[in-house]
Amino acid sequence: MFDLPRYRVAAQAAGIHLVCSVLVAAAAAWIVFGVWYAYPYRELSGGRELFLLVVAVDVVCGPLLTFVLFSPKKPRKELWMDLGLVAFIQLAALGYGMWSVWQARPLYLVHEVDRYKVISAPDVEAEALEALPANLKPKFWAGPQTVSIRPPKNAEEHNKVLIEAAAGGRDYGARPEFYIPYERAAALKSLLHAKPLSVFLQKQPNQQEAAQKLAREKGADMAQWLYLPVVGRQDWVAVLDKQGQIQGFLRGDGF
Known part of the structure; x- marks a missing residue:
């Protein structure tokens, strides 16, 4: 009942x-x-x-x-x-x-020559993370950290990474032992391969409004910005100022 x-x-x-x-x-x-x-x-x-x-x-x-x-x-x-x-x-x-x-969380946004690559926890070895200095270690109450990559110390170190990466192993971006803070000269290196943001907006006109909104939020002149592609599960670009600092992100293929 x-x-x-x-x-x-x-x-x-x-x-x-x-x-x-x-x-x-x-x-x-x-x-x-x-x-x-x-x-x-x-x-x-x-x-x-x-x-x-x-x-x-x-x-x-x-x-x-x-x-x-x-x-x-x-x-x-x-x-x-x-x-x-x-x-x-x-x-x-x-x-x-x-x-x-x-x-599966993202740990780092790594600058690799002409792009940024999102590196998640499964991409790196725990031992390598533990060996990092305190300012580069992942933190529970912090999101992904932007880092750059130091050059190999010698030809032997370079060849080791090259051979392992060619065999399907980890490239520089997934090797925390190469990480250095993304600041000053390291950040400026991102500008060597960056393109004017206007080039991206010509290819992705649907992002014009989002770019203008970002410029208003930052109080910046959008004409002074550049961009580099971001490699992840979707196509995005990182928007850079003249010091190589990331001001924001826009959706779209940057290559």
């Missing part, structure tokens, strides 16, 4: 559970998209779809299970055990989603 009072109370409990789930999911999303995958890395590195799928399932299934299991006729101990199990499963699923996104 359809127990209307029971379903009303269960719906109220499920509604409260849904609100709590949304708040927890929003906090998790802030960490993921506000820190680890800050714009535009949510597009450049992927990971967004996996996180949203896990969170969507988590937010829906938790309250749904509460609706099915909740009954005011149950002994208090049994009811709390049921709800505790639901909460545990829900938090475990969210934790797995956060861990998966954390494992």
Whole structure:
């Protein structure tokens, strides 16, 4: 027989559970998209779809299970055990989603001669990251860091990387032992192969408005800007000023 009072109370409990789930999911999303995958890395590195799928399932299934299991006729101990199990499963699923996104998070934006390359956690060896100086190590509460690459110390070091990369191994961009801070002379090297932003906008006129908006935000003259392509899961370019500092990003193929 359809127990209307029971379903009303269960719906109220499920509604409260849904609100709590949304708040927890929003906090998790802030960490993921506000820190680890800050714009535009949510597009450049992927990971967004996996996180949203896990969170969507988590937010829906938790309250749904509460609706099915909740009954005011149950002994208090049994009811709390049921709800505790639901909460545990829900938090475990969210934790797995956060861990998966954390494992795939972008760590660096590496300047490589005529482009920038997004380097994610799976691209580099943990031991190499640990050997970095403190100012270059990835930090939990910080997004991807822009770095440059030092030249090889000698021909032997150069040939080693060249041979390993040709065999499918890691190139300079995925070798933290070559990383140096992206500043001063290292940043200015980006200008050697950069092109005027106007060239990009001629090829990608649909980005004209976005470029103008960026210029207004920076209080800069867009005509003075240059660009380099960004290699990631999607086609983007990095917008540079005359000091080689990145002012923002625009969507489109920069090659």
